Amino acid sequence: MRDLPVLEMGQQPMIEAEGLRIGRNGERLLDLRYLALDGPGPTLIMGPNGAGKSLLLRCLHGLIAPDAGQVRQDGVPIGAESRARQGMVFQTPVLLRRSVAANLDYVLKRHRLTRARRRARIEALLAEGGLAGKGRQSARSLSGGEGQRLAILRALATEPDVLFLDEPTSALDPAATQDIEAMILRAARRGTRIVMVTHDIGQARRLGHDIVLMHQGRIAEHSLAHDFFDDPQSQAGRRFLAGSLVL
Numbered sequence: 001m002r003d004l005p006v007l008e009m010g011q012q013p014m015i016e017a018e019g020l021r022i023g024r025n026g027e028r029l030l031d032l033r034y035l036a037l038d039g040p041g042p043t044l045i046m047g048p049n050g051a052g053k054s055l056l057l058r059c060l061h062g063l064i065a066p067d068a069g070q071v072r073q074d075g076v077p078i079g080a081e082s083r084a085r086q087g088m089v090f091q092t093p094v095l096l097r098r099s100v101a102a103n104l105d106y107v108l109k110r111h112r113l114t115r116a117r118r119r120a121r122i123e124a125l126l127a128e129g130g131l132a133g134k135g136r137q138s139a140r141s142l143s144g145g146e147g148q149r150l151a152i153l154r155a156l157a158t159e160p161d162v163l164f165l166d167e168p169t170s171a172l173d174p175a176a177t178q179d180i181e182a183m184i185l186r187a188a189r190r191g192t193r194i195v196m197v198t199h200d201i202g203q204a205r206r207l208g209h210d211i212v213l214m215h216q217g218r219i220a221e222h223s224l225a226h227d228f229f230d231d232p233q234s235q236a237g238r239r240f241l242a243g244s245l246v247l
């Protein structure tokens with residue numbers, strides 16, 4: 001059986017989307033029967049421009065309300081509570097006009113950590129992201145790679161259950177990309193479920209446990225990464241890997 005996930009009877013997928021539909025002016029932008037994200041991840045979402053990858057990610061995180069359908073986390077429809085247990089990182093880091101440390105402190109304060117715990121956590125996070133010694137620097141003065149590392153640290157600061165990333169390395173060079181990929185894998189090993197959009201097939205091979213291939217607002221294929229890359233089951237998958245899939 002190649003379709004994912006393979007669940008035991010009664011087992012609850014961590015994230016489940018059912019019947020998601022979004023349309024604009026008669027055009028179908030997203031039309032998804034069912035998607036269950038479970039297992040170790042990371043899940044990599046791929047597909048041509050305009051396939052609906054970002055829309056799907058935003059729906060899963062609850063940033064966009066679909067016209068129809070539902071997203072559940074641990075069996076419960078998503079809302080403010082589940083969103084607090086999720087993080088999201090965009091292609092361009094959205095940083096506050098404050099110091100690097102203050103960007104992290106902002107989220108930790110919202111989670112009501114004491115001052116001493118916040119300070120210790122910030123130091124640990126800065127070390128984790130290779131930003132030790134840069135806490136007092138203005139976040140806006142960071143390089144693109146450093147800024148994205150800070151955005152990821154901020155999303156991970158409260159150890160979310162799930163981290164959504166929308167093309168987090170598409171504006172970065174190979175060295176900066178490598179640093180970000182290492183951070184993502186470390187977060188995955190610590191137990192954060194990673195769901196990430198990428199256009200980079202090499203990156204999907206390096207990071208992906210499973211691949212969701214989107215085409216024209218639909219899921220064309222959801223397979224284990226090694227199955228997808230070795231022997232895609234869908235025509236869209238074969239055309240995507242051959243570089244000939246367009247919207």
Ligand SMILES: Nc1ncnc2c1ncn2[C@@H]1O[C@H](COP(=O)(O)OP(=O)(O)OP(=O)(O)O)[C@@H](O)[C@H]1O
Binds near residue numbers: 051
């Ligand atoms: N707010 C919106 N209003 C109307 N149409 C939208 C909106 N957001 C996205 N779309 C349309 O939905 C479709 C899917 O967009 P989406 O950004 O999800 O694609 P994508 O697969 O992430 O593409 P890319 O790889 O280019 O980022 C596109 O045709 C886009 O123009």
